[in-house]
Amino acid sequence: MGYVSLGFSMLGTACVLDSKKSVNAFDEIPKRPSEEQINAWIRILGDGRIKVLTGKMELGQGIRIAVAQVAAEELNTNIDLVEVNLAETGVTANEGYTAGSRSIEASAMSIRNAAACAREILKELAAKKLKIDKDRLDLKDGFILNEEQKFSFFEILDGQQIERNLKIPPEFKAKASRKIVGQPIKRKDISQMVVGKHTFIQDLRFPGMLHARIIRPPSYTSKLKSINENAFSGKEGFLKLVKIGDFLGVISEEEFQAVQLQREIFANTQWETGAPLPADKDLKTYIKNLAAEVAVEEQRGDWEKALKSASIQHKASYFKPYIMHAANGPSCAVAIYKDEKLKLWTHSQGVYPLRETLAPLLEMPQENIHIIGTPGSGCYGHNAADDVAAEVALLAKNYPGKHIRLQWMRDEEHAWEPYGTPMAFEMEAGLTPEGKIAGWKYDFWSDVHSTRPGGNPDNLLPARYLGKSYKKPAGGFKGGALRNSVPYYEIADLQTQSHIFSGPLRRSALRSLGAFGNIFAIESFMDELAYKAGKDSIQFRINHSSDTRSIECLEKLQQKINSVKKSKNQGVGVAFSRYKNSSSYCAVAALVEVSEESEVLVKKMWAVIDAGECINPDGLKNQTEGGMIQAASWTIKEKVLFSDQHIISLDWNSYPIFRFPETPECEVEVIDRVEQPPLGAGESAQGPAGAAVVNAIFDATGIRVRDLPVKDQLAKEINKK
Missing domain, CATH: 3.30.365.10 (Aldehyde oxidase/xanthine dehydrogenase, molybdopterin binding domain)
Structure with a gap:
């Protein structure tokens, strides 16, 4: 047996640009509903739109349009009224990694099931409100209709969300009528990319945002011997050198200043030579031995x-x-640490696994870390997205109160990705x-x-x-x-x-x-x-x-x-x-x-x-x-x-x-x-x-x-x- 309980929830935003709220008030970290509930996947908004929540990331595979299609089909709603919230801790379901070609098989089918269940519940609630048989009701574009009246989904729910548990619906419209699913509906983000309007993680900007770069060792296993901090501490734009063991990062006011400081600091460091790589070996023979x-x-x-x-x-x-993964856009992340809480924007393939990993690295409780999935420019697979997110998180924790942006350089992306x-x-x-x-x-x-x-x-x-x-x-x-x-x-x-x-x-x-x-x-x-x-x-x-x-x-x-x-x-x-x-x-x-x-x-x-x-x-x-x-x-x-x-x-x-x-x-x-x-x-x-x-x-x-x-x-x- 399912149950009904009504309640409000607060959703975070996926791509905040120049938001005063994100600067002046550190949002309360949201707590997601149970994945067994319909409102973990589908939300009804007051303006007639439907919000779909997927725990998967958009990596260029088109998951946004696909999950919108399955939801729109089951709710008989114009797809333009459907918006998609990508992976975000505390907001979307924990669906692990976006990997293994599982986005449609797992996330889209969960959303289809939730939308079909929501359809039946909306008809049931409307029938009770109108005192008529639910078979006399139809759904169309965010409304429930009969011969004489129509009510928005939001009105039927009295402004609340559907918190019933999921169950197997009596019918999937996509398997019967199939008006939207199976159609070559175009992705909106493609045209936005062509004219430069689409927001990738590399495009994120916040008022007063600072920039950073990492000073890389010459090899995987090099150790830092010494650093001459007097050589760069007075340089224009320099704010802080973050040094933790052999980890070195510099924070500055402007991005090009960070690039110049990265080079200046590297020139003033000495490193122990790392263990050699087998460059002189035939790799095919080498790995077999x-x-x-x-x-x-x-x-x-x-x-x-x-x-x-x-x-x-x-x-x-x-x-x-x-x-190589050879991502078109070098890996990037933005973070702000304030009031012992971290907010992080990343193109990681798994926001929840990343949060679970950052907690011990940063010595923070998971519930104090809010991670917002934001698409990156061009990559399939586990590239350096998690690495750059961890690096900027370390820097943000050591320089609280400001958004800090860290983007790798092309040579870093090629040299340090897995x-x-x-x-x-x-x-x-x-x-x-x-x-x-x-x-x-x-x-x-x-x-x-x-x-x-x-x-x-x-x-x-x-x-x-x-x-x-x-x-x-x-x-x-x-x-x-x-x-x-x-x-x-x-x-x-x-x-x-x-x-x-x-x-x-x-x-x-x-x-x-x-x-x-x-x-x-x-x-x-x-x-x-x-x-x-x-x-x-x-x-x-x-x-x-x-x-x-x-x-x-x-x-x-x-x-x-x-x-x-x-x-x-x-x-x-x-x-x-x-x-x-x-x-x-x-x-x-x-x-x-x-x-x-x-x-x-x-x-x-x-x-x-x-x-x-x-x-x-x-x-x-x-x-x-x-x-x-x-x-x-x-x-x-x-x-x-x-x-x-x-x-x-x-x-x-x-x-x-x-x-x-x-x-x-x-x-x-x-x-x-x-x-x-x-x-x-x-x-x-x-x-x-x-x-x-x-x-x-x-x-x-x-x-x-x-x-x-x-x-x-x-x-x-x-x-x-």
Whole structure:
């Protein structure tokens, strides 16, 4: 049984610009309602609008429009009347991290359920008030109507909120009438970005706001020996040097003053040399020789016996290097500390886990920390957002009463973010005379793929320099390395074995985690096996699949590339995966052209994606296109370079990514399965896209590129040939 209780609640604001209230009065830190209650997800506002509360962050994936659509559908309300409050402690539900392509599966479906429940309760309350049967009532654009009267939602609730517990509603309108869900409704923030009106975290400004910079050591493990404070203490704009152990931060009146002071202070410090990095080692060989935790992750049948009896046997090894998040806008955060309370604006992927982590770092109770999620400019994955938030929080606590803004510089972002880990792969399989796989052995080497803080200050960059107990970063999430390591094909005799090591550079979750590397290796190898068997690449995959949804994706992809006419030095490659072997299906094809100088241009990419029920086809296509382009850039160009002391890929020349002229034309077909639950799709295209590109290079040149990036390997292979 549910219950009804009425009460008022206070909501914070997501992006406060030039707000006198935020300067002159430190808001009471809000306390959120139970996530079992409807008003934890849906609020009715007095002006006729509906506020949707999501614990997820907008990372460019379009979560704002998607959750607005599901709420508007269930409440039969114009989507322009729906506003979305992003992740904010004390206001939105604690939904952990915005990661793993879970925003639609989790948050959007919770909001859909809350909106459907709210619809039924509003009709029930209105029917009681009007003394009529609730089936005679309709909802439209914030009003409840009958033949003669209409009342706003706010009036029906007497200005209160719906605090009943959630339950399963009798109907989801999105599964029946479907007027708003499933439509390509445009995101409002895109047009605002184009004209420079959208507010990113990097744009936040407050009256009287101060600026800061961190003085970085020359390496991960350097220790501060001495600092000459007399050399800069009288400089223009200088307010304070915050020194805690080996952590150094400077606060100034203006931003450029902070930049100048950062350089001046670094010039007047001396550091102990840190432990050297293995810059002179071949990274592929190096990581395979590190001490590792070895485990059999999947075992079916007798792969050794099957392989020995196979008429064709084949082996191959693959490699991917460290790659960057490479955020367009360097990480940034703003904080104010006052009356023993901290207010923080951040583009962290998890405001509640960050609060849980900052509490012990700052030696503050969690209830005194209010964190407001504010989108950052351009990043997928766990970059330096949590690090910069922790740094500005430390500075704000040591300089109370003023908003302090800290933004990293481009070279800092490149040099100090946690990267996507390198991975190495060894494959072995056999084929029967009929072209079926007989025996499969897969070994892969990987560091952990996520070192998100999650309550542990050790994984925050500044923690290692504070001179306290947090010195060595914690291990991280092994499971990310296993993602898609088991092929999504019918293979009777198989073994997958992991080798989890601890590498020399910072690492954490990068879009798709281990799936990109695992699928790149597996789908490249599948292409090689198809070639050995003399089979069409797509048909070979279909022959090893019993999942009708997989087969439909592959067949539709085949139809798209049947008419492609290849010119000289051009090739077409394909690949497929089901993300996490449990989420979205995605088949990708790529048309590439290889010049006489070994330069690879991706001319066009196609994708067929099945993400179950599609909430917004435009958003799903955008995510898939972006994933393909990003993965093609990883595959062809991207690699973190480092010396024996630190990272040397410090700009867009030393760490090149796709520029606009290199961006391929993309064509995406969405298979919309209304009867199925929606599946996360933001990370579905990366793995098959990378494999499709290298398979296309083979089709164009007859050369297998197995080590990434392609630009480093293709010329070598051509010279060998």
